[in-house]
Amino acid sequence: MDETLSLILFSGTDDKLTAAAVLAVGAAAMGRPVNVFLQYWALDAFRADRIRKDHGVAAEAGVEGATLVARAAEKGQHWADTLSQAKDIGEVGIHACALSMDLFEIVKDDLDPLVDDVEGVAAFMAEATGAIVFI
């Protein structure tokens, strides 16, 4: 089996982005290549002027869950830092989905430098030779 891990990030809430970042760093630590593809609300969360802001949590979390996540965020590492760490230790690429860029009418310079480039779904799928995880 091809060890490449492809992560399609669709949701832009802090709980899901944290879960995704932890998977990315875990896979990178095991020596697996990781390709991240940012779509829709996840892409929105990677805008340079928003990446460190509060992105909320999944609706099902409720007020109690949201409070827990917010408290953990104060003590722990931000998901953007976890992704940065993943890039430091392994082969991790972060790509913005071209269609979603069009949707938000934004360009590469509007995104945080964590994002390497903009690519189409065909280019992403060509490298998605192992497990594909949609978050």
Added chain:
Amino acid sequence: MDETLSLILFSGTDDKLTAAAVLAVGAAAMGRPVNVFLQYWALDAFRADRIRKDHGVAAEAGVEGATLVARAAEKGQHWADTLSQAKDIGEVGIHACALSMDLFEIVKDDLDPLVDDVEGVAAFMAEATGAIVFI
């Protein structure tokens, strides 16, 4: 690695269904076999009398996000047409989950003709020999 892409569609909102359709057509264009399995709210969205209706977007999108997606939908191609295109260019099967059919108390004729057949999860899993994506 087996190139088959299995897409389990669970959510029935237009943003997720569009993302799924784009993945399906991208994979089909690369020559990968694609199997789509419709469960719960995604199955509901494939009813013949509802498939072209507004299915909303993920709760996290908010009013601003919903407006963006609605505006894009007016200009762009509907996800049902993208899936139809995927079937034209590649080996793409769309199957309704038998358990979810029971849940909604519907039969094959209640579904859009895009859906090929009704099958159980065991039959679906038997063909899910490559990446499995839950959306």
Added chain:
Amino acid sequence: MDETLSLILFSGTDDKLTAAAVLAVGAAAMGRPVNVFLQYWALDAFRADRIRKDHGVAAEAGVEGATLVARAAEKGQHWADTLSQAKDIGEVGIHACALSMDLFEIVKDDLDPLVDDVEGVAAFMAEATGAIVFI
């Protein structure tokens, strides 16, 4: 392709947990090893004192959808029983994510006996050699 199926359960609503349990039992019936990793709201749903309680459904279901799922739950098998069945017929491990345990400040004894142990994401990823499904 490695046949191992890795299921990362993130959501804790009854519709998604039922879908996940059905996938697990389907894969186990095919002889595939299954590894379940419980994070965030799914982990919360596996607490010993809550596992049989009503965990709601995805926000998009609406009142009509919630009613349908509740009615089906009365007639059908609870997802916890489906997972128990999966463990009976195949090689199925259920692991609690150590980071999420910290988030909720709970210990192994707070969880339903269905959960085998607590493990870190690195240990989980080491066994995730086939398809990885995030639910």
